[in-house]
Amino acid sequence: MDNPFDKEYIETCKVELQAHGAGAAAAKINAYLKELDDIQLNIAITGETGSGKSTFVNAFRGIDNMDERAAPTGYKETTMDVHSYPHPNFPNVTLWDLPGIGTTKFPADQYLQRVGFERFDFFIIVSADRFRENDVMIAKAIRDMKKRFYFVRSKIDQDIANTKISQREFNAQKTLADIRNDCIQALEKHHVESPQVFLVSSFDLQLYDFHLLEETLERELPEHKRDTLLLALPNFNLGIIKKKKEALQSKISFRAAPERIAAEKKAVVRSVSERWRLKEECLKKQFLQPVKRETPSPG
Structure with missing residues (x-):
């Protein structure tokens, strides 16, 4: 390279x-x-309660939710403040698990300032459903601050499993296309231009769009930070190795x-x-x- x-x-x-x-x-x-x-890479992960962002933080770092170094996960809000999670093998790479936007401590109009947006190289906005008003609000605020952001539609494995049970004539590719288009249309409806949406299962990164997210991040990062990101990514397929x-x-x-x-x-x-x-x-x-x-x- x-x-x-x-x-x-x-x-x-x-x-x-x-x-x-x-x-x-x-x-x-x-x-x-x-x-x-010494090259530092700081990645912000945000999203609403139950979106799966803490599990995504762990998967990105190559560890599971039971690891003692893992970000806590659960059905209730487990992220009440800004928490940093250094990569276990590359401590210069840190993922930041951010609280949901719109809470009392982190009101929407002060969110980026409260979380310290200037330290982050880019933001990943995670949702387990269609992206909502708060997601759009933070995306526009990040855009106004001249930072990059990416949408991750999480828990795709659950959607595929549920659709397979409920539909007699199940088509996985059609289901994925429908989910992606639904997310894009919802974002464009709220005037988010050309949204980049990636379908991800944090429990099986080799499936769906995680490789596309990796390629996009690698392409859009400053050149001197690309290898830093690359080496910290989990070995989810032969291509990354x-x-x-x-x-x-x-x-x-x-x-x-x-x-x-x-x-x-x-x-x-x-x-x-x-x-x-x-x-x-x-x-x-x-x-x-x-x-x-x-x-x-x-x-």
Whole structure:
């Protein structure tokens, strides 16, 4: 996965190597690696009581509702305040479970200010039914604040199961299309333009639209945050695993270079000039040659 953020640092390392030698280039590499590790991604999840947003928070983080790190779930309102849930493996990625809009503590006209909207990279608005007035209200407020938002229609597995029982001639694709169109029409009726609606089952992310949500988020995030999101996503299908492999392979050259330099420092060589010549040669091979990427085998 080519990342212009990587390419920029490759060019910077080339300059450091040519101008100041191997030590300066290695320091630049380590600074870059720290920058990557420190990239923060804050995702806000909101919706009305019973929408399944807490379960979605857990599924997005790759854990189930019984995990001790899970956001509490239940039929009654379990989110009464803003709660942060760091990713268990990538603590720089945080999902924020927000209370429903329109409560006494979070009135609709003050909602975004009360939850601290400026910290979030984007919002996901979750509903287990058609999206309602409060959902539309928050979507418009987010839009006015120049932030991105996405609609997730949750509990699709339940809808499919219920429809299958109640209809003699059941058609899963037609049912999904009807649900999606119903959501879109309800939002457009309230003047939400071109709403992005994703049908999701938090208990089985490989089904329905979660892969489309992932692709949309990856495409619309700033370039330097895309790998941060990608690596934190659950491994819900083979495609996401391949993407993660590519993202990690693109970082191997950076992470290997400082260790190679350290190994060279311990090597016994005949002179100081020879020692520096070997260091520079190693880094030149690393950064002055075109990067050849391994093409994943099909299947």
